[in-house]
Amino acid sequence: MMKGKYAFWSILMLLFILLLAACSGDGGADPSASEEGNEAGNEEGTSEQKGSNAAGDQVLVYARGGDSVSLDFASISDGESSRVTKNIFESLxxxxxxxxxxxxxxxxxxxxxxxxxxxxxxxxxxxxxxxxxxxxxxxxxxxxxxxxxxxxxxxxxxxxxxxxxxxxxxxxxxxxxxxxxxxxxxxxxxxxxxxxxxxxxxxxxxxxxxxxxxxxxxxLEKYGPDIGENPVGTGPFKFVSWSKNDQIILEKFADYRKEGLPKLDQVIFEVIPENSARLIALRSGEVDIIDGINPDDAAGIESEEGLELYVRGENNVGFLGMNVEKEPLNDKLVRQAINYAVDTEAIVEALYADYATTAINLIPPNYFGYNEEIKAYGHDVERAQELLAEAGYDNGFELDLWVMPVSRPYMPDPETVAEIVQSNLEEVGITTNIVREEWAPYLEKTGKGEHELYLLGWSGSNGDPDYFFDSLLHGDSIGGENRSFYKNNEVDELIDQAGAEIDQGQRAELYKQVQAILHEEAPGVNIVHSTPLAAAKSEVKNFIPHPSTSDPLEEVEIATE
Known part of the structure; x- marks a missing residue:
């Protein structure tokens, strides 16, 4: 199957990767993780196919910041998995x-x-x-x-x-x-x-x-529990292979139900952890689309010939979460003090250019039911110290701060956010120790409650407030997405009532009540609502980035001369 051509591209890619490694230090994926990962898929999908247009004119390489956790879509919630499964599967x-x-x-x-x-x-x-x-x-x-x-x-x-x-x-x-x-x-x-x-x-x-x-x-019958590495759907692309921490290869489903689609012959989802490295790969022509762009790079991309900048709709929240089951985070006064201590406006100003707004509530301001009457805590060191003293912690304390290892749409630079948070908390006497894990263990361990403070976020997947409140802070979601381990019976009842209500106006009022309670209870620090950025080569046509960050690629094609 064109082995000579694949070998040629493999050599070029090896040279490029070595060059990137020399330029960007330790920014690449952990080699041990790649070696330990199982190779999934059939023999036709090998790493020799890596690289833009490696197997034909209509091959698209989509570079992303982290690997998928699983390709069994219903068992996961991370965006890097659903970005892929969106193009393999279809819903009713x-x-x-x-x-x-x-x-x-x-x-x-x-x-x-x-x-x-x-x-x-x-x-x-x-x-x-x-x-x-x-x-x-x-x-x-x-x-x-x-x-x-x-x-x-x-x-x-x-x-x-x-x-x-x-x-x-x-x-x-x-x-x-x-x-x-x-x-x-x-x-x-x-x-x-x-x-x-x-x-x-x-x-x-x-x-x-x-x-x-x-x-x-x-x-499901054939693969059993291995279905997460052998996905079979009805979508425009079918699964070929998965090289862990490297790439996932999909190919055109010839019998797709929509006539004339998809237009691409192959899609390669490639892992390039660092935002800057992904941009280098786009500019060099190694990849065709990248997600997770540093906002400071937006102006340069927008003015650069041969590249297109894409801005998604505001549909997420990035936050500092707290495990409220662990002392001293089980004390509301401590949680409120942390809200006063963290300078969210400074974070947004420093890291997001003009592509974000400072978050006050969990849901973005454009969602129905957003409570405009709630005012931000604001950065107030003196008030934070007063609350800590009132809680009996005037001498401070020490906490672990877990930092996600990948760029996400709501937080393109989590390391710098962590550094700012660490500095803010130090001002009020709280010492934080940075904890780092690979992406899949990060999600697994925070889901089990091994953390104290943690950085994460949430992108809306259905355009409804219920997806934020029910997923992240309902007591029944503890052990799932409720990594704050927060449970409040009144909040749960209001969320349940809103979910069962057909009238949208009534639902909006219930969600406003939820936000008022959460603001007082402070199970986390709402930091930012971003408008995530993507970029592509100008040859890429019909790419429409979806607010959910899971982009359908069935109509995308690469213009050829």
């Missing part, structure tokens, strides 16, 4: 290319009962999974039952699989009183009904999320 519904407006997906139409308890979806016909098996209503039911029932044969819970976002978005799991999907009825091959226990305001928004996309039941 989808979002508009530039917003969170719900549009058809694998379901071309749907009906909602007057009482809001029954949703019937009419499925596209003659759709096949990448393994050639048919997509139908029974496949939909199997997928949802797999996520809902921990004892389902395809749940793989004994092998460590969990589906926290399913539990968050649909009220728990089979057997839980709070699980809101009462039953799923296959009416015929292309018609399926979901019956709810109670109305759910964001139900359709949730059904469009890429976390609830369709996997081939035959693949």
């Amino acid at each position: 519904l989808d979002y508009d290319k530039e917003s969170f407006e719900v549009v058809p997906g694998l379901s071309h139409d749907w009906e909602v009962s007057d009482d809001g308890l029954s949703y019937t979806f009419f499925l596209e016909e003659d759709v096949t999974f990448h393994d050639g098996t048919p997509f139908n209503a029974e496949a939909v039911k199997i997928n949802f039952e797999r996520w809902a029932d921990p004892k389902h044969k395809y749940a793989f819970t004994d092998q460590g699989y969990a589906y926290p976002l399913y539990g968050t978005m649909f009220g728990g799991y089979k057997g839980d009183d709070t699980h809101n999907i009462k039953e799923i009825n296959v009416i015929n091959d292309y018609e399926i009904e979901f019956v709810l226990k109670a109305p759910q305001g964001p139900f359709l928004q949730n059904m469009a999320m890429h976390y609830f996309a369709m996997t081939s039941p035959a693949a």
Whole structure:
């Protein structure tokens, strides 16, 4: 299969990587991690294919800051995984290319009962999974039952699989009183009904999320718990291979349901950890699209011939989280003091240029239900010290501060954010020790509560406030995305009421109450809402960066002379 051509590109890439290593020091991926990672996929997808246009004119290389955690989309929540799975899998519904407006997906139409308890979806016909098996209503039911029932044969819970976002978005799991999907009825091959226990305001928004996309039941049977490294969907691209901490290769699905799509023959998602190194790779022509750009580089990219700058919509929050189960962070006065100590405006001014706003609430200001009456804590060292003294910590204390190892859309430079936070806290007598982990262990260990302070963030995946509040701070999400281990019965009740409310105005008022309580309780420091940046070579056409940061690539093509 064109071995000579691949070998030629492999030699060029080796020389380029050695040059990057000499220029950027220790910025590359951990070589031991690459050696220890399992190689997934078939023999056609080898690292010899690395490099823009290595296998033809329509090969696109998308460089990102970190590797995927898993390609079993429903079991993960990190953006680096969903960036890939978005192009392998499809959900019953989808979002508009530039917003969170719900549009058809694998379901071309749907009906909602007057009482809001029954949703019937009419499925596209003659759709096949990448393994050639048919997509139908029974496949939909199997997928949802797999996520809902921990004892389902395809749940793989004994092998460590969990589906926290399913539990968050649909009220728990089979057997839980709070699980809101009462039953799923296959009416015929292309018609399926979901019956709810109670109305759910964001139900359709949730059904469009890429976390609830369709996997081939035959693949679940074939691969079992290895499905996370052998994804089989109905999307525009099918999986070829995965070299851990290096690259994931997808290729065109010739039998894709949308005529004439995809336009690309191959997509390579390549890991280049440092923002500056990714920009060098783009300028050199090694890659075609990059995400995670330092805002200070935006002006240069925008004015540079041959490059295009893309700005995503404001749809995230970057924050300093606190494990409220650990002393002294279990004391509200301490948490409030930390909010006064951290200079969020200085962080935003120093690191985001004009591509961010200072965060006050958890949700971005453009979301419905945003509480404009809440005022920022502001940077007030004296007030922070007063609160610490009132809490009995006038002599200060010591905490670990966990810093994520990858650039994220809401925090392109987490190391510098950590340094500023460390300096701010030192001013009020709090000493912090920086803790670093690789990306997957970082998520796993903070999910288990091994941390005290931690930097992280959240990008909206469905355009609804519920996704922020329910995922991050509902008591039922502890052990999932609630890494603050925060539980407040009043907050939980308000979030549940908002989720069950159909009237958007009523939902907005409930979320405003949630924000007022959270501001007082201070389970974290809301730092920033960014407008993340991406860049591409000018030859890349029809690339529309989605606010969710999971970009559909089916219409993208590379212009050739």
